Amino acid sequence: MWIVDSAYRDGGVDLWTKDGTVSKVHHDYNPPFFIHFHDPPAHHEMIDALEERYGLEECTIRTIFGDLQGYSVYAGRDVAEAIEQQAQSDVQLFNVDVRRDQRFMAEKGFFPCGAGNDSRYSPEFLHDLNLIELKVHDNPALSSACSDVEVMCGYTERLTGQPNDVLADLFSLVGSLDPDVILMPDADTWLPRIQKEAQKHGLAMPFSRNGKYRQMDARSYWSYGRMEHKESALIPDGRILIDTEQSFVYQEGGLEGVLMAARLSGLPPNLASRFTPGTLISSYEVYEAVKLGIAVPFRKSDPEMIRHISRLQAADRGGMMFQPVPGIYENVEEIDFTSMYPSIIVKANLSPETIGHPDRAGFLPAALKPLLDLRITTKRLKKTDPRFAGIDSILKWMLVTCFGYTGYKNAKFGRIELHEGITGRSRDILIRTKDIAEEMGFTVLHGIVDCLWVQGSAVEMLKQNVENEIEILTEIEHFNWIVFLPQADGSGAYNRYFGRLRDGSVKVRGIAARRHDTPEIVRTMQGKMLEVMAGAGSIAALNDKEEEIRSIFSETARCLPASDKKALVINRRISRLTYAHRCLEGAAVKVYRDRGIEIAPGMKIGYIVREARRYSVDTEWDAAVFDIPYYQALLEKAWKEIAFAFRTPPLRGYPVEQKLPDACQAIICQ
Amino acid sequence: MLIELRKGMTLHPGTFNAVIAPVTVMVSALNSNTDLQRFLFLYVSGNYSRLLSSVSRSSRTFEVRRAFTAHQLFTILKEVSHTVVLVEHDPTLFEGAETMIPQIAGMLKEVGRESLVVLYAPSTDPSFSLLMRQADHIIEIAPADDITGTAPYRSSRSSRNDGPVPCAQRTLEVS
Numbered sequence: 001m002w003i004v005d006s007a008y009r010d011g012g013v014d015l016w017t018k019d020g021t022v023s024k025v026h027h028d029y030n031p032p033f034f035i036h037f038h039d040p041p042a043h044h045e046m047i048d049a050l051e052e053r054y055g056l057e058e059c060t061i062r063t064i065f066g067d068l069q070g071y072s073v074y075a076g077r078d079v080a081e082a083i084e085q086q087a088q089s090d091v092q093l094f095n096v097d098v099r100r101d102q103r104f105m106a107e108k109g110f111f112p113c114g115a116g117n118d119s120r121y122s123p124e125f126l127h128d129l130n131l132i133e134l135k136v137h138d139n140p141a142l143s144s145a146c147s148d149v150e151v152m153c154g155y156t157e158r159l160t161g162q163p164n165d166v167l168a169d170l171f172s173l174v175g176s177l178d179p180d181v182i183l184m185p186d187a188d189t190w191l192p193r194i195q196k197e198a199q200k201h202g203l204a205m206p207f208s209r210n211g212k213y214r215q216m217d218a219r220s221y222w223s224y225g226r227m228e229h230k231e232s233a234l235i236p237d238g239r240i241l242i243d244t245e246q247s248f249v250y251q252e253g254g255l256e257g258v259l260m261a262a263r264l265s266g267l268p269p270n271l272a273s274r275f276t277p278g279t280l281i282s283s284y285e286v287y288e289a290v291k292l293g294i295a296v297p298f299r300k301s302d303p304e305m306i307r308h309i310s311r312l313q314a315a316d317r318g319g320m321m322f323q324p325v326p327g328i329y330e331n332v333e334e335i336d337f338t339s340m341y342p343s344i345i346v347k348a349n350l351s352p353e354t355i356g357h358p359d360r361a362g363f364l365p366a367a368l369k370p371l372l373d374l375r376i377t378t379k380r381l382k383k384t385d386p387r388f389a390g391i392d393s394i395l396k397w398m399l400v401t402c403f404g405y406t407g408y409k410n411a412k413f414g415r416i417e418l419h420e421g422i423t424g425r426s427r428d429i430l431i432r433t434k435d436i437a438e439e440m441g442f443t444v445l446h447g448i449v450d451c452l453w454v455q456g457s458a459v460e461m462l463k464q465n466v467e468n469e470i471e472i473l474t475e476i477e478h479f480n481w482i483v484f485l486p487q488a489d490g491s492g493a494y495n496r497y498f499g500r501l502r503d504g505s506v507k508v509r510g511i512a513a514r515r516h517d518t519p520e521i522v523r524t525m526q527g528k529m530l531e532v533m534a535g536a537g538s539i540a541a542l543n544d545k546e547e548e549i550r551s552i553f554s555e556t557a558r559c560l561p562a563s564d565k566k567a568l569v570i571n572r573r574i575s576r577l578t579y580a581h582r583c584l585e586g587a588a589v590k591v592y593r594d595r596g597i598e599i600a601p602g603m604k605i606g607y608i609v610r611e612a613r614r615y616s617v618d619t620e621w622d623a624a625v626f627d628i629p630y631y632q633a634l635l636e637k638a639w640k641e642i643a644f645a646f647r648t649p650p651l652r653g654y655p656v657e658q659k660l661p662d663a664c665q666a667i668i669c670q
Numbered sequence: 671m672l673i674e675l676r677k678g679m680t681l682h683p684g685t686f687n688a689v690i691a692p693v694t695v696m697v698s699a700l701n702s703n704t705d706l707q708r709f710l711f712l713y714v715s716g717n718y719s720r721l722l723s724s725v726s727r728s729s730r731t732f733e734v735r736r737a738f739t740a741h742q743l744f745t746i747l748k749e750v751s752h753t754v755v756l757v758e759h760d761p762t763l764f765e766g767a768e769t770m771i772p773q774i775a776g777m778l779k780e781v782g783r784e785s786l787v788v789l790y791a792p793s794t795d796p797s798f799s800l801l802m803r804q805a806d807h808i809i810e811i812a813p814a815d816d817i818t819g820t821a822p823y824r825s826s827r828s829s830r831n832d833g834p835v836p837c838a839q840r841t842l843e844v845s
Contacts, residue, residue: 081769085769088773089741089744089745089770089773299739299741300738300739300741300742301739301741301742301744301745302742302745303735303736303737303738303742303743303745303746304735304736305735306712306733306734306735307733307734307735308730308732308733308734309713309722309725309729309732309733309734312722312734409717409738409739409742410739416736416738
């Protein structure tokens with residue numbers, strides 16, 4: 001019984017399973033939520049009323065902090081919220097907002113995208129899903145109807161013509177192919193429009209296997225300090241539909257990554273592909289809790305402990321950084337801890353209930369341990385088999401966010417003291433690693449949270465010593481040369497560098513080629529420069545390539561006036577719709593609105609700068625001219641990042657055996 | 671035990687006070703009052719505090735507790751046993767938890783029967799406006815540069831009512 005999809009409908013859970021063909025099985029399921037009154041006699045009238053109306057039953061509620069006496073109530077969230085309101089928060093509620101299909105599967109030991117005898121933590125899993133790809137070639141910003149659709153299903157078919165004819169052909173093709181998976185760029189934008197058009201022309205949309213769709217609302221939200229936007233979506237029953245353009249999980253992990261995310265989180269793949277890694281890790285924790293019979297709290301009502309102001313300021317710091325001296329360095333080793341934060345959680349037994357009770361076995365470490373072990377396995381496997389790269393990437397993201405989630409205000413199994421405890425230990429680890437390296441004669445050039453860059457010999461011994469003492473696995477990467485870039489004030493930037501690895505590839509962080517808002521012309525130019533630089537195995541060889549690299553800049557700048565406008569588009573994620581000051585982003589928002597295109601905070605929009613001084617921009621499809629000096633300046637800025645490698649003679653070819661005076665300064669980042 | 675916000679403007683124990691004032695005024699009121707060090711003082715903030723980094727750390731009785739959700743704030747107020755409780759308002763706590771506002775306002779009022787409770791914000795917002803309805807005193811102090819007319823400061827209350835722009839401190843007694 002390989003579960004393709006799940007949904008809660010009609011008082012039960014629909015499981016869509018594949019065993020040759022896909023079929024639906026309905027399981028009646030009406031789970032209760034749990035309620036614990038701090039002072040039950042004070043609420044006896046409510047208890048009586050609940051018993052009369054919903055069949056209240058006394059029960060013991062198992063929480064991560066211990067058992068509570070309470071009641072199970074066979075009712076929905078609306079009743080839970082009414083209880084909460086009436087009891088003036090003198091009550092604790094559990095399992096109110098756990099998805100019912102997820103809860104059903106966790107209780108029964110099932111999971112999506114797997115069969116009953118599979119292990120959820122196996123890096124290899126089989127499936128025989130048949131897949132098609134759909135691509136609508138019309139511009140979703142300008143057109144609401146599909147007149148040009150490409151279908152890839154072993155062969156490619158292009159459907160063009162009047163929208164009603166195209167849809168009729170498309171529906172017929174999808175119906176006859178009956179795929180399990182549809183990959184479609186901008187699916188969440190197109191599907192509601194297609195549904196509307198289909199209704200207009202009396203056509204039955206065949207994307208759902210039973211004609212039913214679930215609706216996900218659009219929303220804008222803050223995540224890691226930036227505004228994000230999630231489109232509304234129509235989720236078909238019984239079939240996996242992935243918006244390949246919008247799905248972060250798909251873009252990072254491909255189909256295998258989506259399926260693994262579904263297996264671990266207990267969410268159907270349609271949802272797993274649309275959720276963020278943070279939601280996936282929290283769903284994973286919820287699934288694990290339900291599986292273990294632990295109740296999931298509805299509200300986050302346990303605040304941090306009272307602290308003296310000086311203790312708070314000492315504890316509430318972020319990861320450690322060692323600021324580099326900007327320049328170019330030869331023969332540098334990067335020592336990187338594998339999943340440092342989750343490893344700390346597991347190793348130090350950090351969980352909300354172990355704060356002040358370190359001897360108690362924590363829920364969070366127990367839940368994360370198999371995930372961490374799986375990541376260590378996939379990280380090893382992907383080096384020889386690229387099939388595991390997608391799964392590894394999803395695991396990496398889930399484990400990265402599991403740390404941040406411990407401090408998230410609505411985390412079901414988080415606490416701010418836990419978050420602080422993890423960063424505190426990480427600081428100790430980085431400082432100790434630096435000490436170990438220096439004791440062995442290495443020069444420490446730079447460090448960021450879980451990574452250290454050093455110069456010296458016997459790096460394998462350093463790795464061994466660090467792993468023996470810290471008890472967290474590490475990875476070593478050797479740079480033939482590496483450039484640490486400066487900040488505006490001339491001091492070393494923490495996260496802007498590029499360098500050549502031993503295998504001839506170039507690792508790049510924080511420069512134009514990596515930034516999302518860099519126009520293609522700039523990205524391509526820097527990419528070409530880095531490609532040439534990748535051919536230099538030493539600083540001396542790199543110096544010989546300076547003229548060749550400079551000529552890439554000159555040539556790009558020379559050809560700029562004749563550039564294709566597509567290469568000039570600046571893609572920005574808008575954080576708001578109204579701007580107090582004039583700026584290009586604000587001008588772009590106005591242009592889109594004038595065009596009648598619906599936009600929301602967190603959305604990505606693209607524009608071409610017509611005249612920067614006057615804050616004039618155009619959409620890609622309207623642009624006729626562009627501001628040449630503005631784009632010239634962008635090219636120059638990108639060139640300067642690269643050219644910095646040729647402008648720092650004092651550190652060039654820095655001898656390995658010599659120690660750098662004040663090579664780096666320790667900084668604690670928030 | 672009193673907190674003097676400005677000369678002649680003091681906050682008394684056994685009251686719930688809503689204060690809208692520039693950060694500098696609050697920092698100065700906290701740092702200059704040596705008397706505060708004799709009493710148990712609880713500072714409650716949200717995820718981010720405008721004041722904490724400027725408050726003197728020398729006081730041994732100055733304690734801090736942060737609330738990241740409205741429910742956590744409610745729990746903190748329920749458990750409080752300090753002489754002075756200063757709550758730095760964080761409107762994000764009430765996003766999606768608007769139903770908690772009346773309960774928290776009631777709890778602030780209740781705690782204010784025994785302690786000196788200050789609900790502080792540098793400017794008003796919809797949730798602050800609802801919370802302060804239960805306050806015994808509402809105190810609004812305009813920024814100094816507004817008094818000289820250099821900054822177009824308007825509180826949301828006054829602008830909503832289209833009333834006059836506050837030009838100096840003002841105190842409103844609420845029964």
